[in-house]
Amino acid sequence: MYCIIEKKVLAPTITKYLIEAPYVARKRKAGNFVIIRVDETGERIPLTLVDSNTDTGTITLIVQALGKTTKALALKNEGDFILDVMGPLGNPTPIESGKTIACIGGGVGTAELYPITKALKDAGNTIYTIVGARSKELVILEKEMEQVSDKFYITTDDGSYKRKGFVTDQLKELLDANLGINMVYAIGPLPMMRAVSNLTKPYNVRTLVSLNAVMVDGTGMCGGCRVTVNGKMKFACVDGPEFEGHEVDFDEMLLRNHSYTDMEKISIDRFLEEPHVCRREGMAS
Numbered sequence: 543m544y545c546i547i548e549k550k551v552l553a554p555t556i557t558k559y560l561i562e563a564p565y566v567a568r569k570r571k572a573g574n575f576v577i578i579r580v581d582e583t584g585e586r587i588p589l590t591l592v593d594s595n596t597d598t599g600t601i602t603l604i605v606q607a608l609g610k611t612t613k614a615l616a617l618k619n620e621g622d623f624i625l626d627v628m629g630p631l632g633n634p635t636p637i638e639s640g641k642t643i644a645c646i647g648g649g650v651g652t653a654e655l656y657p658i659t660k661a662l663k664d665a666g667n668t669i670y671t672i673v674g675a676r677s678k679e680l681v682i683l684e685k686e687m688e689q690v691s692d693k694f695y696i697t698t699d700d701g702s703y704k705r706k707g708f709v710t711d712q713l714k715e716l717l718d719a720n721l722g723i724n725m726v727y728a729i730g731p732l733p734m735m736r737a738v739s740n741l742t743k744p745y746n747v748r749t750l751v752s753l754n755a756v757m758v759d760g761t762g763m764c765g766g767c768r769v770t771v772n773g774k775m776k777f778a779c780v781d782g783p784e785f786e787g788h789e790v791d792f793d794e795m796l797l798r799n800h801s802y803t804d805m806e807k808i809s810i811d812r813f814l815e816e817p818h819v820c821r822r823e824g825m826a827s
């Protein structure tokens with residue numbers, strides 16, 4: 543059992559959790575993720591490790607309450623426990639140095655981008671960061687991202703904060719300005735990572751994306767997270783989660799990620815009807 547030490551709402555539906563998990567904290571590297579289970583009847587979901595503290599033995603997760611499991615997690619409070627935290631999983635991000643890198647975070651994907659951007663900055667790279675959100679209230683980690691960037695930009699779809707538009711509008715301007723950007727990291731919703739990859743391809747700029755595939759075991763055995771990269775089948779959990787954006791079959795991945803939408807909706811509806819009833823025992827918990 544893993545205790546929630548701290549819980550802080552960052553934006554509507556987006557919450558930061560500090561969870562006591564000393565073994566995971568000790569081994570975490572930028573780019574790793576964990577698979578959690580909230581309780582014994584719950585599904586397993588992957589969540590990127592945003593940070594860790596070996597002194598306090600805690601890990602940081604930032605979670606958007608979208609599906610049944612993330613909504614169940616959102617009902618937990620400081621001092622409550624979650625059943626499983628398995629990890630760290632996935633390959634750590636290869637941290638190169640001496641480059642000029644554009645780090646692009648879309649929505650809650652910004653949380654996943656933060657540890658990578660920090661590690662790239664610490665390694666001496668020049669960092670141009672672009673954070674995009676639908677509106678001002680959904681911008682997260684603004685201060686933290688700015689601190690690990692040489693140049694920092696925010697876009698909002700509705701123009702309620704900073705530049706109006708998508709992250710790709712700002713990125714195109716930077717690429718056209720010939721600033722020497724020779725690498726791009728993009729983490730966010732699939733349509734954003736596809737749009738960033740399509741944009742950088744004609745500029746011949748290497749682009750890494752982090753694929754949030756459906757996962758079950760996280761160890762390469764179930765095949766749930768398979769993706770096609772450069773025409774070959776890969777497992778996001780053990781071969782990734784980062785891949786060359788120009789080689790990813792995003793259309794196939796979008797189809798696969800949406801294949802459970804109907805079942806997810808049924809599951810959420812059932813959960814919302816009885817949000818605090820323990821169905822196993824048939825009584826309020």
Ligand code: NAD
Binds near residue numbers: 648710730
């Ligand atoms: P969102 O839909 O609000 O988009 C965030 C930003 O991405 C937008 O403001 C825009 O700048 C950019 N964007 C979105 N679509 C674009 C497009 N077609 N072209 C160019 N730019 C575009 O993001 P959200 O609601 O916070 O994201 C939720 C999704 O992100 C969920 O589906 C979640 O699974 C996914 N996600 C992915 C990762 C990952 O590791 N890749 C991590 C966390 C969340």
Ligand code: FES
Binds near residue numbers: 756759761765766768
């Ligand atoms: Fe099962 Fe990747 S989650 S193979």
